[in-house]
Amino acid sequence: MKKAILALLPGLVLLAFWEWASGRLIREIYVSKPSAIAVRLYELFATGEILPHLVVTLQELVLGYLVGVLSGVVVGYWLGRSPRVAAVVEPYVMAFYGIPKIALAPLFIIWFGIGIGSKIALAGIMVFFLTFYNVYTGVRNVDREYANLALIMGAKERQLTRHVYLPAAAPFVLLGMRMAIPYSVIGVIVGEFASSTRGLGLFINQASSTYDPAGVFAGIVILLAFILVANIGAARLERRLLRWRPQAAAQSNDI
Amino acid sequence: MVAPEIAFENVSHSFATPAGPMPVIDDVSFEMARGTFTAVIGPSGCGKSTLLQMLAGLLKPSKGRVRQSGREIAGVNSTIGFIPQQSLLFPWYTLSQNVALPMVFKNVPAAEREERVRRILADVGLDGFADHYPHQLSGGMQKRGSIARTLVYRPDVILMDEPFGALDAQTRMVMQDDLQGLVARQGATVVLITHDITEAVLLADEVVVLSRRPARVIARVPIALARPRNVFEPFAVPGFDDAYGQVWQRFRAEVLA
Structure with a gap:
């Protein structure tokens, strides 16, 4: 409890300084x-103005994340188990990996339209x-023995697969899933900046162009809340699935 | 005539290295009758473990054959049990899940699995630790777990690769003693790889002495000591000195050269 208060203190000081x-x-x-x-956030929720944006962005995030994680696990597992295929494919994957994914946003809008499809694709590919x-x-690092x-x-x-490779690779899978959370948000928001009819990215963009900094920050606070909740979920999942690891019991990092 | 349980027939093997093929095994032949305990002893790095990998079907010899009950071993051999040097309990499963796993693979019904796990854990003195993860067990307990996981599915042949090498001297003696009893009860054919002459003489019916790399069979020494043998006081076992001496005589040239 005391620790929690101590941890909150720098944040409160920063907020107070900001206000002053x-x-x-x-x-x-x-x-x-x-x-x-805070007032702007309250208004946005009280009037319901933000809700359509919120729902669209949330959909894009969840779907983009799932598509990215599922395809990443399947392809990663397959290539990890097939060294011969991997030897051929790996250079290409690495080349694609080097492309700044954000640069694909305009392309995806041509391919998938300005609806949620292009945002799911962009977040999905980053994840x-x-x-x-x-x-x-x-x-690949699973002990052959x-x-x-x-x-x-x-x-x-x-x-x-079920009893050896997946459990052995689980720490890596979960690490990847956790690292991917903020990237899914980047993908979705950039997609919405580029072109969209609804979504938090669009909302932030509009607030900026109408000189409404409180609105911009309110949008950012909502995104931050998404990421925090997702991280807490990921940490829970990690602790549950990795309780066999000696370190897992000792450390608790929710954020 | 009954075919021997295990037979190495003129087995040679080389590993490919950047400097060309490196021979590790050179024309090795010996066989084991069903239900016997054979210790294979040789200087470290001589290729002893390679022989086990062949029995396990993980490695095909460059030349010669390895047969089990007359049939040549081809592909992974899941009729054997393997007790590795490190215990290699799966860290993500509890002790009881680990011990049950081979029976999961062999489709043993869940109720029978539980019963057999419970019994074997009691046999190796690990009742009360069923729900522990491997990292919560001591080295000796992990080794017992590893042995239980092999004995539980009653393989005809058990391969052991320096199973007690990593244990402290006391734990090691206790484990050797337990192993005698457990293996005798199952009637399995056992191959034990070791570089410890005392261990080889105390546990085995026959000691196969290998040379330095590339490994050849230097001698096969039958050990006719009465069972059960007192592993805690080997020098009090009648005939031990003599048997030890016979093995050492053949082995010394390889160790001291």
Whole structure:
């Protein structure tokens, strides 16, 4: 409890300074101020103005993340288990990995339209690469002796996947999934900046062009809340699935 | 005539290295009758473990054959049990899940699995630790778990690759003693790889002495000591000195050269 208060303290100090400095050291039109942002947030929810944006962005985030994680796990696992295929494909994957995914936004809008499709694609591809890379590394690093032992004990290919490769790679999979959370948000927001009819990215963009810094910050606060909630979920999942690890019991990092 | 349980027939093997093929096994032949305990002893790095990998079907010899009950071993051999040097319990499963796993692979019904896990854990003195994860167990307990996981599915042949090498001296003696009893009860054919002459002589019916790399069979020494043998006081076992001496005589040239 005492620790929690101590951890909150720097944040509170920062907010207080922000509130005080706004209008004194810096013009409010640049940085708004916490009280104005809180009021703006309240208005946005009270009038329901933000809800259509919220729902669309949330859909894009969840779908983009799922598409990215699922395809990343499947392709990463497959290439991790097939070194010969991987030897051929890996250079191409790495080349694509080097492309700044954000630059694909205009292309995806041509392909998938200005609706949620293009945002799912953009978030999905960013999440895919992170998950893929972690799963691929994880599966390749599974100790061959465990697999051999399981084979001697009579494991079929499917059982080898379920009882050896997936659990052994789980720490990498979960790390990739956690790292991918902020990237899914980047993908969705950039997609919405580029072109959209609804969504938090659009809302932030409009608030900016109408000189409404409190609105911009309110949008950012909502995004931050998404990320926090998602991270807490990921940490829970990690602790549940990795409770067999000696470290897992000792450390607790929710954020 | 009954075919021997295990037979190495003129087995040779080389590994490919950047400097060309490196021979590790050179024309090795020996066989084991069903239900016997054979210790294979040789200087470290001589290729002992390679022989086990062949029995497990993980490695095909460059030349010669390895047969089990007359049939050549081809592909992974899941009729054997393998007790590795490291315990290699799957860290993501509890002790009881680990021990149950081979029976999961062999489609043993859940109720029978539970019963057999419970019994074997009691046999190896690990009742009460069923729900522990491997990292919560000591080295000796992990080794017991590893042995239980192999014995539980009653393989005809059990391969052990320096199973007690990593244990402290006391734990090691206790484990050797337990192993005698457990294996005798199952009537399995056992191959034990070791570089410890005392261990080989105390546990085995026959000691196969290998040379330095590339490994050849230098001698096969039958050990006719009465069972059960007192592993805690080997020098009090009648005939131990003599048997030890016979093995050492053949082995010393390889160790001291």
